[in-house]
Amino acid sequence: MPFFRYIARDKAGKLIDEMIETKSEEDLINGLQAKGLLVISVGPASEVKSKKKADMRKYHRAVKPHDLIMFSRELATLLGAGVTLIKSLEILCRQIESQTLLRAVEQIKKDVEGGYTFQNALKKHDKIFSPFWINLVETGEASGHLPLSLDQVAVYLEENAELKRKIVSALMYPMVLVVVATGAIAVFLIKIIPIFSEIFKGFNVELPVLTQTVINISNIARKYFFIVIGIAIAIFFVIKKYISTEKGRWQFDQAILKIPVVGQLVQEIATERFASGLGTLIKSGVPILHALEISEKTAGNKVMEKELREVRMAVKEGKGMGQTMQKSNLFSPLVIQMISVGEEIGELGKMLDR
Secondary structure: OOOOEEEOOOOOOOOOEEEOOOOOOHHHHHHHHOHHHHEEEEEEEEOOOOHHHHHOOOOOOOOOOHHHHHHHHHHHHHHOOOOOOHHHHHHHHOOOOOOHHHHHHHHHHHHOOEEEEEHHHHHOOOOOOOHHHHHHHHHHHHHHOOHHHHHHHHHHHHHHHHHHHHHHHHHHHHHHHHHHHHHHHHHHHHHHHHHHHHHOOOOOOOOHHHHHHHHHHHHHHOOHHHHHHHEEEEEHHHHHHHHHHHHHHHHHHHHHHOOHHHHHHHHHHHHHHHHHHHHHHHHOOOOOHHHHHHHHHHOOOOHHHHHHHHHHHHHHOOHHHHHOOOOOOOOOOHHHHHHHHHHHHHHHHHOOOO
């Protein structure tokens, strides 16, 4: 029989790295799980990394979506296997690759050891863990189903990461076109137009207004190239600074929604984020008004957030979500219909999760 090497952790969190002779990987995994071990990796003895290699990490400073997904997923797995919260956090501290997240988790572990609840310990790191995260953890702690809540966090983060990937993919082509077009125009003005300008001078004729205008623009671009670039950069940073203000952000988001195709895409993305977040929160037992308050902030567009805030206020007054959304032109009929049906049958969380 072939030899296989496996890496696993027992309920106490101890790392086990052993080689064993067995019929197949499947038999080995079944046997390990029957013993209550958390299997990390299994494979032919020559292919599986040694314990030393398994513990090697490539550190990075930022907290990437992948880091949070892995943290929530692995924490849910450890807690589900019966490992205590403090021990689980200790184990994860030896696996986290994000330096920022690692420092946060180390502090969270100390706080939990000092008597903090997990959700209160998370609140001290609100730049890493969003209100969505914290509220799901709070619900999980209160209901005694923290592993399930953490799994739901992981699912939500995975869906959000996939949505971002789709957004980048959808915008990549037009962005490339803009860059190529800008480069082509620059080459045209700086290199091509001057050649034709010299040719036209030899004709000694008055050029059409449009042609002369293009030549003048070319002359300015060549003569004041660095000044033009400097002005363009300055304008970019001024606009960026203005957008960072409340008023500027509102006007920017409002303008985005009016752009053909792009506006519709932004609406769909904002609606999907809202629906996904709200569905997850409701299924986890978060009260509807509180869930709406958290979810409206996930839209990513101030105009959409305002509309969702009005929906929340209407629900607070006893009105239906679907009924209120019908008054806005920012939500698709399909979404409104699903929400209305979900409210009628009392399965809003499940309907939003579809």
